[in-house]
Amino acid sequence: SAAEKDGFDWFMRKEIYEQPKAIGDTLLGRYDTDGALRLDELRMSEAELRRIDKIIIVACGTAFYAGLVAKYAIEHWTRIACEVELAHEFRYRDPIVNPNTLVVCISQSGETADSLMAVRHAAEQGAKVLAICNTNGSTIPRESDAVIYTHAGPEIGVASTKGFTTQLVACYLLGLYLAQVRGTLFGDEIARLMAELEEMPATLQRVLDESEPVLKLAGDFAEQPSVLFLGRHVGYPVALEGALKLKELAYIHAEGFAAGELKHGPIALVDDGLPVFVVVPPKGRDMLHDKVVSNIAEIRARGALTVVLAEEDDPEIEPLADVWIRLPKVSTLLQPVLATVPLQLFACELATRKGHDVDQPRNLAKSVTVE
Numbered sequence: 001s002a003a004e005k006d007g008f009d010w011f012m013r014k015e016i017y018e019q020p021k022a023i024g025d026t027l028l029g030r031y032d033t034d035g036a037l038r039l040d041e042l043r044m045s046e047a048e049l050r051r052i053d054k055i056i057i058v059a060c061g062t063a064f065y066a067g068l069v070a071k072y073a074i075e076h077w078t079r080i081a082c083e084v085e086l087a088h089e090f091r092y093r094d095p096i097v098n099p100n101t102l103v104v105c106i107s108q109s110g111e112t113a114d115s116l117m118a119v120r121h122a123a124e125q126g127a128k129v130l131a132i133c134n135t136n137g138s139t140i141p142r143e144s145d146a147v148i149y150t151h152a153g154p155e156i157g158v159a160s161t162k163g164f165t166t167q168l169v170a171c172y173l174l175g176l177y178l179a180q181v182r183g184t185l186f187g188d189e190i191a192r193l194m195a196e197l198e199e200m201p202a203t204l205q206r207v208l209d210e211s212e213p214v215l216k217l218a219g220d221f222a223e224q225p226s227v228l229f230l231g232r233h234v235g236y237p238v239a240l241e242g243a244l245k246l247k248e249l250a251y252i253h254a255e256g257f258a259a260g261e262l263k264h265g266p267i268a269l270v271d272d273g274l275p276v277f278v279v280v281p282p283k284g285r286d287m288l289h290d291k292v293v294s295n296i297a298e299i300r301a302r303g304a305l306t307v308v309l310a311e312e313d314d315p316e317i318e319p320l321a322d323v324w325i326r327l328p329k330v331s332t333l334l335q336p337v338l339a340t341v342p343l344q345l346f347a348c349e350l351a352t353r354k355g356h357d358v359d360q361p362r363n364l365a366k367s368v369t370v371e
């Protein structure tokens with residue numbers, strides 16, 4: 001009923017707007033006033049945590065994309081090698097896993113059969129298994145050694161939204177906690193990132209409050225047969241997630257690419273009027289920002305309609321963007337939390353305008369409990 005949806009047309013839209021609160025709940029109680037990050041539910045001694053020599057993240061669907069983002073953050077902050085693999089691929093090859101491997105299974109429902117099989121496969125080989133999950137007492141956390149709950153509240157819409165952004169936050173907490181224990185980041189660096197995370201509910205609220213342009217865009221693009229998404233570094237999984245949402249909800253052909261790969265193939269697809277979303281990294285010490293900006297110039301010269309997600313005060317965007325979706329300033333590694341949300345809204349709105357059932361897309365299930 002409308003009451004259950006708090007007056008929203010869809011559970012999905014309600015859940016998109018719940019994200020500031022959901023993220024706040026994921027963060028709740030993790031950070032002491034004395035500046036120490038706490039992750040007691042890991043149930044591993046500091047000695048065990050220091051022995052971890054490899055992390056393998058396994059997941060499916062949107063949760064897999066959260067894992068792809070986590071890899072960048074975990075390797076950068078902890079210097080522990082981190083692989084990310086689709087759970088059903090991990091399960092049926094012969095992965096190298098040992099008692100010093102930490103396998104992290106990300107699953108909103110905790111019931112995805114492919115992910116559960118991967119957890120069992122890892123446990124059989126002696127790995128420690130940590131679940132990042134939103135559903136209390138579900139099967140995956142029960143079969144894991146430890147669990148970090150995301151506390152996003154029930155997610156009803158089939159397409160994951162607050163499940164995803166809270167998974168990102170849980171992964172950041174895991175990375176920063178490991179960095180604290182292993183001494184790979186200075187305390188003030190951890191404090192700076194935690195302060196940004198604690199600001200994130202308010203920052204994200206600003207993105208939601210300024211979402212009018214993306215909703216209007218959905219109306220303009222309702223008849224488009226195909227849409228591309230480009231991103232680089234942590235913006236790459238965001239591009240994949242933006243494309244997945246459009247396929248799932250609007251049944252439009254959509255693909256996400258790593259921006260650096262453009263010249264190796266995808267640029268051949270670019271033609272007059274093709275909509276391309278581009279996620280631009282914040283301007284930083286590396287060259288990522290400039291490289292993505294020059295990608296935008298390249299596709300625009302070939303007729304693409306560019307929808308650019310970039311920092312609100314970026315002086316290079318105006319002349320290159322047909323539409324500019326302005327993002328508040330945050331650290332590069334945290335930007336996916338902000339950049340994903342306009343893409344969720346875009347897909348939700350486009351599907352609504354096409355008359356599709358946003359909460360129950362055809363052929364999909366909220367949790368796939370068969371292999």
Ligand code: G6P
Pocket residue numbers: 060061062063106107108109110111112115158159160364365366367368
């Ligand atoms: C299904 C859903 C997706 C979800 C995936 C993984 O395919 O339709 O939205 O991302 O399962 O679900 P999980 O509950 O394991 O995160």
